[in-house]
Structure formats: structure tokens, C-alpha cells
Amino acid sequence: MNRRRAIAVLALLGVLDSLYLLLPKLGLVNSLSCSVSIRCDLVNESAYAYLLGLPVAAIGVAGYAGLFVLALVGLRPRWLRDQHPDQLLAALSGIALLFSLYLTYAEVFVLHAICQWCVVSQLIILAIFVLAIVGLRAPGRLDAG
Amino acid sequence: MASSQTRFYGALAAIFVAGAAIIGYVVVKNQSASVEIEPVAAPATLPGELVSEEVGVSRGSAEAAVTIEEYADYQCPSCGMAATLTVPQILENYVDTGKARFIFYDFPIPVRPGISEQGAEAARCAGDQGAFWAMHKVLMGRMREWGSKRDPGGMFREYGDALGLDGKAVEDCVDSGKYRQVVLASQQRARQLGIGQTPTFIVNGRPIAGLLGYDQMAAIIDEALAAQ
Numbered sequence: 072m073n074r075r076r077a078i079a080v081l082a083l084l085g086v087l088d089s090l091y092l093l094l095p096k097l098g099l100v101n102s103l104s105c106s107v108s109i110r111c112d113l114v115n116e117s118a119y120a121y122l123l124g125l126p127v128a129a130i131g132v133a134g135y136a137g138l139f140v141l142a143l144v145g146l147r148p149r150w151l152r153d154q155h156p157d158q159l160l161a162a163l164s165g166i167a168l169l170f171s172l173y174l175t176y177a178e179v180f181v182l183h184a185i186c187q188w189c190v191v192s193q194l195i196i197l198a199i200f201v202l203a204i205v206g207l208r209a210p211g212r213l214d215a216g
Numbered sequence: 217m218a219s220s221q222t223r224f225y226g227a228l229a230a231i232f233v234a235g236a237a238i239i240g241y242v243v244v245k246n247q248s249a250s251v252e253i254e255p256v257a258a259p260a261t262l263p264g265e266l267v268s269e270e271v272g273v274s275r276g277s278a279e280a281a282v283t284i285e286e287y288a289d290y291q292c293p294s295c296g297m298a299a300t301l302t303v304p305q306i307l308e309n310y311v312d313t314g315k316a317r318f319i320f321y322d323f324p325i326p327v328r329p330g331i332s333e334q335g336a337e338a339a340r341c342a343g344d345q346g347a348f349w350a351m352h353k354v355l356m357g358r359m360r361e362w363g364s365k366r367d368p369g370g371m372f373r374e375y376g377d378a379l380g381l382d383g384k385a386v387e388d389c390v391d392s393g394k395y396r397q398v399v400l401a402s403q404q405r406a407r408q409l410g411i412g413q414t415p416t417f418i419v420n421g422r423p424i425a426g427l428l429g430y431d432q433m434a435a436i437i438d439e440a441l442a443a444q
Contacts, residue, residue: 076224083228087235094243 082139089131119177161203271402272319276311281444285418287323290335294427299356323406338372341389
């Protein structure tokens with residue numbers, strides 16, 4: 072239960088982080104300064120910031136929102152001792168993790184630029200995936216809370 | 217159970233509200249301005265001169281009590297806001313009144329490699345016609361427009377013409393690379409100072425990283441004036 076709560080919190084942070092990265096795409100914001108070494112503008116405006124014409128940040132908002140809802144559903148009494156939410160969480164966050172690894176690859180090897188808020192998102196999805204996998208392997212450790 | 221549940225949802229709500237508040241604050245603080253191009257009144261008399269040994273472009277009296285340096289990139293959005301919102305008021309209220317001297321240094325960072333440098337050169341080329349600051353503001357305020365071009369030279373000519381200058385001369389000057397070395401020397405100076413972000417202001421030796429609003433900058437300049 073605490074694990075799914077942790078996933079819900081992480082997913083919520085992921086939603087906010089992705090929303091922040093989405094702001095420039097919506098034309099709502101320019102950052103307050105441009106870092107010489109950490110180049111979010113470059114990363115977030117590169118070809119890798121879009122997938123099938125959609126901003127990656129928007130996909131992030133939707134994806135994290137989905138994981139958030141799923142974690143909350145998993146916290147309902149009816150699903151608390153059920154493994155299906157963990158399976159679904161693991162599957163979805165696994166796909167997201169692969170996608171984020173691809174984006175990390177693009178940052179490091181293609182763009183030669185690291186975007187700190189993108190890294191935050193990548194760490195969040197990694198943590199969610201690990202928590203979901205742990206949940207799959209140790210279902211008996213659910214506490215009543 | 218119920219109280220733990222309630223506290224959990226309360227915490228989620230608090231995180232969401234805090235995050236939304238931060239994002240809302242950032243949005244409100246960052247309404248960007250768009251720049252109109254108006255012909256410069258009397259280009260030949262504008263006090264934009266090259267400080268050759270320091271590779272900056274200076275404005276105002278060299279004897280002023282406070283020296284304000286700015287290090288900025290022509291493709292950095294926050295530099296665009298500084299040039300259109302904060303700097304014009306500083307120039308008007310402190311520099312042109314003799315209280316402070318302003319020196320602009322190019323610090324092209326690789327937001328779009330090669331493009332920033334060309335903008336920096338275009339501003340200095342307009343300086344040949346006495347219109348550095350006017351061109352500076354236009355280029356900063358319209359960075360997306362010319363920055364998205366593969367070859368921005370045509371845009372530089374248009375801006376020059378719209379400012380009432382010889383636009384063709386500005387374009388030719390950029391093409392000739394007349395100020396390329398000066399811009400790179402300015403960039404080198406910024407690197408040697410260890411500047412990590414643009415815009416960075418230095419007020420009488422005190423570095424201020426990132427964009428501040430006019431009121432905050434004015435307070436810092438007033439403090440420096442009071443310390444004299």
C-alpha cells in the first residue's frame with residue numbers, strides 16, 4: 072500500500088515536471104536564464120522533443136497522469152490485495168522507461184546536452200518502474216496500513 | 217486507516233497545489249514582450265561605441281560611479297526579455313542620466329550554434345551606422361524570427377531598412393565577418409570570468425545571474441550608487 076502511495080506521489084511529481092517542460096511548447100513561458108552547461112532549451116526544442124508530431128512533454132503529462140490514476144485505483148480497498156494494478160503499472164512504466172532511455176541516449180550522444188528537468192523525469196520513471204517490479208515480486212508484503 | 221488515508225490524499229493535494237502555484241508563478245513572471253521596429257531618430261548621435269580593448273559595447277559616461285556589464289546571447293529567450301523589458305529602463309533612468317555606464321558583452325552559448333554569433337555581429341554592424349542599441353533591441357526581441365532562418369542575413373537587411381539604416385550594408389558587414397573575431401573575443405572574456413548563464417549582469421563587480429525585473433535591478437544599482 073505504501074508502495075502504491077509512493078508511486079502515486081512520484082507520478083504526480085512527474086505530471087508537474089512534464090507540465091513545466093510543456094510550458095514553452097504552449098508559448099506560455101521563457102526560462103529566466105539560459106545555462107551555459109545545462110541546455111534545456113536546446114533539448115526541449117530539438118527534433119527529439121517531438122514524437123509523431125506531439126511534444127514529448129505532453130506525452131509525459133498524459134503518461135504520468137495515467138500512472139497516477141492507476142496507483143490511486145490500486146489503493147482502493149477492492150484492488151489493494153490484487154496484483155493486476157502492479158502488473159499494469161510495471162508494464163506501462165517499463166514502456167515509459169524504455170522511451171526515456173532513448174531520450175537520454177539522444178541527450179548524451181546526439182545533442183550533447185543535458186536538460187535537468189528531463190533528467191528528473193527520467194529518474195522518476197525509473198523509481199516508479201522499480202517500485203512496481205518490487206510489488207510484483209513481493210505481493211505478500213502489502214500491509215493493511 | 218481513515219486518518220492515514222485522509223492524510224495521504226491531503227498530501228497529494230498539497231503537492232499538486234504547490235506545484236501548480238510554482239508553475240503559475242513562472243507563467244505570470246514570464247509574459248514575453250514583442251518588439252515593434254521604429255526608425256531610429258538620429259542614428260549618428262547615438263552613443264554606441266566600441267570599447268576595443270574590452271570588446272564590449274559601451275553606453276554612457278566612462279566616469280560614471282557605477283558600471284553595469286551585461287553578458288547575453290542573442291538566441292537566449294531570457295536575454296530577449298532583458299533587452300526588451302529591463303535594459304531599456306536602466307539605460308533611460310541610469311545610463312542616459314549619467315549615473316551609470318552600461319557595457320554589453322556578447323556571450324554566444326550554443327543554443328543554436330552559429331546563429332547567435334551572427335546576431336551579435338549584426339548588432340555590431342548596425343553600430344557602424346550608429347544604431348547598435350536599436351538593432352540590439354530588435355534582434356533580441358525578434359530572436360525566434362531570424363533565429364529560425366538557415367541564413368538570417370536577409371532578415372538583418374530587413375531590420376536595418378526598417379530602422380532607417382542601410383540594411384544591405386548590415387547584411388554585407390555580417391557576411392564579411394568584420395566583427396566575428398570581436399564577438400569571439402567577447403565570448404572568451406565571458407568564459408574566463410566563469411559566467412555560467414545568460415543573461416548575467418555585473419554591477420560594480422557584483423555578479424547577478426539570470427534575468428531580474430527592472431525594480432530589482434534598480435534597487436541593486438541604487439545600492440551601488442549609495443556605496444560611492
